[in-house]
Amino acid sequence: MRFAVIADIHGNCAALEAVLADIHAQGITEIVNLGDCLSGPLEAGRTADLLLLLDTMATLTVRGNHDRYLIENPADAMPSWEVHAFSQLAPRHLQWLRKLPFSAVYRDEAYLCHATPQSDNVYWLEQVSSEGHVFLKPLEEIEVLADGIEQPLILCGHSHIPRAVQLSDGRLIVNPGSVGCPAYDDDAPHFHKGGNGPHHGVLRGPGKDLRRVDTAIPQRVLRPSGNVAAGRRKRPRRLGGCAGDGPSGVGFQPVMRSISWLAARARKPDRDRP
Numbered sequence: 072m073r074f075a076v077i078a079d080i081h082g083n084c085a086a087l088e089a090v091l092a093d094i095h096a097q098g099i100t101e102i103v104n105l106g107d108c109l110s111g112p113l114e115a116g117r118t119a120d121l122l123l124l125l126d127t128m129a130t131l132t133v134r135g136n137h138d139r140y141l142i143e144n145p146a147d148a149m150p151s152w153e154v155h156a157f158s159q160l161a162p163r164h165l166q167w168l169r170k171l172p173f174s175a176v177y178r179d180e181a182y183l184c185h186a187t188p189q190s191d192n193v194y195w196l197e198q199v200s201s202e203g204h205v206f207l208k209p210l211e212e213i214e215v216l217a218d219g220i221e222q223p224l225i226l227c228g229h230s231h232i233p234r235a236v237q238l239s240d241g242r243l244i245v246n247p248g249s250v251g252c253p254a255y256d257d258d259a260p261h262f263h264k265g266g267n268g269p270h271h272g273v274l275r276g277p278g279k280d281l282r283r284v285d286t287a288i289p290q291r292v293l294r295p296s297g298n299v300a301a302g303r304r305k306r307p308r309r310l311g312g313c314a315g316d317g318p319s320g321v322g323f324q325p326v327m328r329s330i331s332w333l334a335a336r337a338r339k340p341d342r343d344r345p
Contacts, residue, residue: 074177076247078105078185078228080122081137082115082156083251087122090250103177105228106135106185109156109164111252116159118251123167134171135185135228136192142168182222186229189216194230196246205232214238 075094080087094102108122109115126132140153142165149157173191174184182188187195195216198208213236217225225244233248 073099074101074103075099076103076105076226076245077250078247079107079135079231079249079252080104080109080118081107081111081249081252082109082113082118083111084114084118084121086251087118091121091125102130103181103183103226104130104132105183105226105247106133106171106191107137107228108132108135109160109168110137110141110152112152112155113251114159115156116161116164119160119164119167123163126167131175131177131183132171133175133183133185134168134173134191138168138171139191141165176222177226180222181224181226182220183226186227187216188220192229195227196234196236196244197230197232205230207234207236210236210239213244217242217244 075097077087077090102125104122104125109119122130122132137152140150141157141160144150144153146157174182174188176182185191187193194208196208196213197205198212199205217238220242223242225242227244227246228249230246231249231252233246235243235245237243
């Protein structure tokens with residue numbers, strides 16, 4: 072079993088393009104996505120179109136808290152981080168979000184959720200002090216949240232911090248980090264700054280590879296896009312992990328070729344896949 076894990080894209084299509092190109096370069100054909108796909112001040116519509124295309128190739132996606140905000144709030148009462156994203160979304164994008172499950176199991180080997188099995192808005196592996204320091208939870212607290220999960224591999228996102236924790240019974244919890252929002256501020260449970268650079272994960276057998284993709288910010292992302300009210304609730308602190316039109320970027324056409332290759336490989340029997 073060899074597959075890629077992505078999470079917390081937050082509408083950063085340029086970063087997603089770069090990560091998909093990296094996945095293609097490694098010959099990987101299967102991807103799981105841990106949610107928080109579109110919300111943020113960047114390119115939600117473009118990102119949604121790309122994710123819908125990936126979805127036709129059996130990419131497995133679970134819903135994040137920001138995905139939920141986009142479908143549970145009236146258009147005139149969107150949270151601040153959803154306002155710009157919602158304005159770019161078509162009915163087909165919202166329909167796709169509504170169909171996403173809270174959690175899922177991949178190939179009977181990996182349990183997927185955005186944050187924890189009980190909540191889509193709580194860090195599984197981290198806790199925040201009253202002074203705003205983010206640090207690893209005690210193992211006992213992490214294990215309580217994993218009670219009842221039978222799969223040997225557990226995948227979560229939400230904190231944007233790439234890390235892996237092995238439980239006392241041998242199960243492994245992996246957070247691949249964030250594709251599209253490598254740093255942010257959040258008010259809950261106390262004001263803190265989160266994230267740790269743009270990452271995604273590649274998992275093979277019992278091993279793991281948390282990969283960082285360094286890319287350029289495309290000009291299309293830097294164009295003014297109106298008044299975007301980011302608010303203080305999980306707001307982006309800096310743009311990072313972007314790629315696209317610059318000399319060190321990936322660009323959309325090569326990524327579309329990569330997606331076509333992934334689609335062709337996805338249609339082959341398992342025995343023929345790398």
